[in-house]
Amino acid sequence: MNDALAPFQRLEHQRETFPDGLQLDCGAVVAPLVVAYRTHGRLNAARSNAVLVCHALTGDQYVAETHPLTGKPGWWEAVVGPGLPIDTDRYFVICANVLGGCMGSSGPPEEMTDAEGRPQGRPWGIDFPSVTIRDMVRAQKRLVDALGITRLMAVVGGSMGGMQVLEWAATFPEMVVAAAPIATATHHSAQNIAFHEVGRAAIHGDPDWMAGRYWEDGRIPAKGLSVARMVAHITYLSEAALGRKFGRKLRGASALTFLEDVFEVESYLRHQGSTFVRRFDANSYLTITRAMDYFDLSAEFGGELGAAFRGTATRFLVASFSSDWLFPTEESRALVRALNAAAANVSFVEIASDKGHDAFLLDEPVFHRALGGFLRGAAERVGA
Amino acid sequence: MPDAPQEIRFVAKNMRLDLRLIAEMVAPGSRVLDIGCGDGALIEHLTRQKGADARGIEIDMAEATKAVAAGLPVIHGDADQDLVHYPDGAFDYVILSRTLQAVERPQWVLRQMLRIGARAIVSFPNFGHWQLRWKLLVSGRMPDNETWDRPWYETPNIHPCTIRDFFALCAMESHVVERWLAVDDKGLRSPWKRSPWLANLFGEQALFLLRRE
Structure with missing residues (x-):
């Protein structure tokens, strides 16, 4: 190669x-x-x-x-x-x-x-x-x-x-x-096509996507792909599962301060998104989500x-x-x-x-x- | 009932009496649908001992899962809803054991059984048994015994019938009764077996083999 x-x-x-x-x-x-x-x-x-x-x-x-x-x-x-x-x-x-x-x-x-x-x-x-x-x-x-x-x-x-x-x-x-x-x-x-489209729109909206030619200068549309993964991940879970795992817990705080609060569930989703972009190609994601929609x-x-x-x-x-x-x-x-x-x-x-x-x-x-x-x-x- | 051959498995030996009697009615190699199949004991027996292509429907999810985990083709479903989706004549026998009294539309379920199957085998507890009649007569309360063991407001048996009621329904619907028998609480077929009147008094359970007119 x-x-x-x-x-x-x-x-x-x-x-x-x-x-x-x-x-x-x-x-x-x-x-x-x-x-x-x-x-x-x-x-x-x-x-x-x-x-x-x-x-x-x-x-x-x-x-x-x-x-x-x-x-x-x-x-x-x-x-x-x-x-x-x-x-x-x-x-x-x-x-x-x-x-x-x-x-x-x-x-x-x-x-x-x-x-x-x-x-x-x-x-x-x-x-x-x-x-x-x-x-x-x-x-x-x-x-x-x-x-x-x-x-x-x-x-x-x-x-x-x-x-x-x-x-x-x-x-x-x-x-x-x-x-x-x-x-x-x-x-x-x-409904499933709709969720996929949100993910694809996030990828398309990332300036690093470069109309799909991001590979030309060694970039990846990490933000867009990460958001796509975050949305999709929510659809893989249930309200009960999220509630059981995270509830309304805050990261590093016991009560809301209205400053830089981060809910545990947000932190979890961001983590899911950021690890995903290291292993998955954005154009593959677009290709395969389309195949499912078809x-x-x-x-x-x-x-x-x-x-x-x-x-x-x-x-x-x-x-x-x-x-x-x-x-x-x-x-x-x-x-x-x-x-x-x-x-x-x-x-x-x-x-x-x-x-x-x-x-x-x-x-x-x-x-x-x-x-x-x-x-x-x-x-x-x-x-x- | 002939002696069970040695290779019959544990499950078959301990199979409910009415299931054993039903199994005797099924010709080897048949296509069978067992409605309300529980954990699939009859399906397993028919598959292994009679080389049948036997499948089941069970409304209780735990029972259905047990059957599937035993490798048996059972779907979680409801006779009142799901029979309509099978094509005409898909089976040689459609079996409904001790379930008729619990379905919402017994008459419709019977019609469906004889649409999707060439023959129907139906077993049900006989509400005409003398003990039930006696209990109702002397106490004025709904009977309870081993078969009718839940109070009227909780029982799933919403359509109890007697043997004579069932004969009447078959006549009205033009279902042909090919064979029938009643058994007492010991599971014995007794001298009264040829008289519907006596069977209706002394039979605890009834078993019918029906076919289309």
Whole structure:
């Protein structure tokens, strides 16, 4: 990689390169297609124990190991590991950075190529083509094919990861034995698009954004991206969770002085924002939030959601969390109804939790039991 | 009931009597929906012992979660709301065990069961049992016993019926009663089993196998 790719810290990721590239829903071709990924556990001789984990908006392939950039634990270490619901002693776990991401897969921070795959000596930046959830899934499909796996025992993911799970089940049903879309929906709601737009407006409004060409002089739109993260972070929590964690507590004071008071919750959000900008690319954030906003599974099937799953042999586990107002239970129920209309094999539980949307990432024993049992059932079915 | 083969699991051996009787009515390899499936004991039994494609709906979240954690395809849902979303003829059997008396619209639920399933299996506690009649006659108060164990203002059993009431509903709705039986509190099928009048007096529970006309 050349120096023009500053300000992005270059990391060596495990990657698979597909020189012929990928044709996207928008018509553009990204060539070569690069998919950065990590695996855990061992693929059995029958190649029947593969579980694909799909990450959410700001996640990446470092699902169950220390993150190489932040030094923090993997984002789903409560769920993926030896003896955990996604048991790496039993299953071969694959997690890939999404197309449009910023952890090594083809995306805005990577070097731009032309239609013939020739490097252009600069990052894609704002010129990276629009991607959809389906494009992300097609890229993952290429990786799964390259790993010599013809059928996935399970595809599991929460939030945007859950959208990918649904897209997998609808687009490649014969490849998916079991699907677990968690804390997700079959389309992004107007409210969710609205929150994303606030985040994007914050990035666009940052003078350092430079119309998306901030990489040219080594800057990043840190203020804008940080505000985007702060807004988004509020949507991941619940009023109860914020109240329990922070209440009206002040930082370094016991009572309001009306001078330089900072509420604990403000300080927390600022911290979330400032750490985020060190690990995430603003143009990737714009690309991926758009992909989520575009997602509407029923629109891909002539406006009839049931058609996305007609005749499916895939088993589904749908799970939602009671205090999640970003992807409320009602949206999961609508998905369950569509699956029932297709006479699909479906399990559904709403987990009681006051932790909001983030609950799917956290220590939720009931959810973990349900997911673990569901996957054991799928493993039994395929003899894995 | 034939002797249980050795490989039957703990859960099946201890399965409620009415569930065992229901399981006997289900042909091997069938598609089954169990409404009000609890922790999924019947689903597990039908899957393992009869090779059925058995699924469930349960309104109690704790029970539904237990079933899902056991790897069973159970959704948290409500018969009164959710049956309408299944397509016609999706199942060979739709089972409603000891739940009919607790749904809001029993007549509608029965119709839905026979729309989405070729056959319906329904079990319910018989409110016509002589002990209940006696209790009501002599005390003038709502009966309470093991089955009817909650006071009238708390009971989820908002639509109790008798065996003869159920026959009448089936006749009115043109549901065909293919098989029926009543059992006493010991779970025994007794000599009175062929007479609805006697069964209605001495049967604690009733079990019906219905199909569309």
